[in-house]
Amino acid sequence: MAIERVAVLGAGSWGTTFAKVIADSGPEVVLWARRQDVASEITETRVNSGYLPGISLPANLAATADAAKALDGADAVVLAVPSQTLRVNLSAWKELLPPDATLVSLSKGVELGTLKRMSEVIREVAGVDESQVAVVSGPNLAKEIAVGQPTATVIACTDHDRAVDLQHACSNSYFRPYTNTDVVGCELGGACKNVIALACGMAAGMGYGDNTMASIITRGLAETARLGAALGADPLTFAGLAGLGDLVATCASPLSRNRSFGERLGRGETLAQAQEAAHGQVAEGVKSCSSIRELAAKHGVDMPITEGVHQVCHDGLSVRELGAALLGRDRKHERQ
Numbered sequence: 001m002a003i004e005r006v007a008v009l010g011a012g013s014w015g016t017t018f019a020k021v022i023a024d025s026g027p028e029v030v031l032w033a034r035r036q037d038v039a040s041e042i043t044e045t046r047v048n049s050g051y052l053p054g055i056s057l058p059a060n061l062a063a064t065a066d067a068a069k070a071l072d073g074a075d076a077v078v079l080a081v082p083s084q085t086l087r088v089n090l091s092a093w094k095e096l097l098p099p100d101a102t103l104v105s106l107s108k109g110v111e112l113g114t115l116k117r118m119s120e121v122i123r124e125v126a127g128v129d130e131s132q133v134a135v136v137s138g139p140n141l142a143k144e145i146a147v148g149q150p151t152a153t154v155i156a157c158t159d160h161d162r163a164v165d166l167q168h169a170c171s172n173s174y175f176r177p178y179t180n181t182d183v184v185g186c187e188l189g190g191a192c193k194n195v196i197a198l199a200c201g202m203a204a205g206m207g208y209g210d211n212t213m214a215s216i217i218t219r220g221l222a223e224t225a226r227l228g229a230a231l232g233a234d235p236l237t238f239a240g241l242a243g244l245g246d247l248v249a250t251c252a253s254p255l256s257r258n259r260s261f262g263e264r265l266g267r268g269e270t271l272a273q274a275q276e277a278a279h280g281q282v283a284e285g286v287k288s289c290s291s292i293r294e295l296a297a298k299h300g301v302d303m304p305i306t307e308g309v310h311q312v313c314h315d316g317l318s319v320r321e322l323g324a325a326l327l328g329r330d331r332k333h334e335r336q
């Protein structure tokens with residue numbers, strides 16, 4: 001089914017950027033903003049200055065603070081809120097969802113408490129089959145895409161035809177989406193890389209260079225792939241855009257909120273100071289390190305970097321102690 005009208009719920013960095021990507025690809029887009037002043041600013045000036053200063057949004061992108069208006073007649077509903085808030089937000093929108101619309105998750109995280117992936121939360125709250133839920137994940141730093149820098153991504157859905165419809169709706173001269181049916185692998189790649197980026201940031205903040213970075217990225221990918229194997233993901237997904245691609249972009253970029261957050265901790269700032277510097281924007285890994293750690297324990301998977309990041313963020317371990325703990329572990333084979 002051709003997608004002609006899309007609702008994007010969440011007007012933060014990625015929600016606003018992805019709304020622009022779709023509008024630049026052809027469909028009509030209505031962007032829902034939690035705050036009326038953000039919706040009004042976009043309507044009146046075509047700019048969301050709080051999240052994407054200087055970026056002019058296209059004419060086929062409308063904004064509203066009324067979710068019913070955004071959702072009316074939508075062929076696809078894109079969910080662009082922080083992962084730990086998805087359940088509450090979606091519960092409020094549930095009765096307004098058009099029955100056959102593709103529900104698309106942009107959020108990268110694992111829910112605290114339930115240990116569910118975002119597509120699982122969507123299925124549960126909206127009461128839909130897995131074939132109706134898609135996930136977008138890849139090396140997608142919003143600020144680069146907003147200025148039209150070339151980027152690829154993955155649209156994962158167990159229903160390949162639905163993924164292809166969505167692929168058509170967001171393909172343009174600067175954005176190239178690939179499809180994949182491995183929803184589990186794509187979601188785990190997106191959630192876990194935030195935690196690994198925190199660790200890379202900590203190392204950078206301590207003054208360590210590229211060898212340390214590459215070591216954390218590679219061993220971070222190894223532990224992500226181990227969790228994926230336990231949860232039935234396709235191992236090859238982790239060598240793709242939603243695995244290695246996103247991991248490299250997030251761990252290396254000063255634009256990443258997770259990496260920047262970790263860097264502040266590495267320089268000796270407290271969690272509260274790093275949180276204040278984020279100006280209300282989410283560094284998803286700070287919460288997801290706990291849910292991913294718990295998910296790994298539940299499945300008997302060893303994730304030492306995730307464990308260490310959790311201890312730094314929530315148990316008072318210092319970044320120096322984390323480095324020593326990781327290097328002091330038992331020696332082992334690379335593929336264990």
Ligand SMILES: NC(=O)c1ccc[n+]([C@@H]2O[C@H](COP(=O)([O-])OP(=O)(O)OC[C@H]3O[C@@H](n4cnc5c(N)ncnc54)[C@H](O)[C@@H]3O)[C@@H](O)[C@H]2O)c1
Pocket residue numbers: 010011012013014015016033034035051080081082083085089106107108109140141142143280281282284
């Ligand atoms: N920014 C990026 O480059 C990027 C890229 C890919 C994926 N993501 C993922 O997309 C999701 C959204 O990220 P973002 O960058 O748009 O985040 P953001 O912090 O920039 O914006 C979050 C948006 O959600 C809204 N929101 C609704 N309910 C909320 C609540 N209870 N608490 C806080 N905000 C609430 C906010 O008003 C805001 O519009 C995250 O899971 C993130 O990991 C982000």
Ligand SMILES: O=P(O)(O)OC[C@H](O)CO
Pocket residue numbers: 108138139140141142194197246249250255256257258259282283284
């Ligand atoms: O800014 P971050 O760390 O949330 O990362 C943004 C995107 O997920 C990169 O793909």
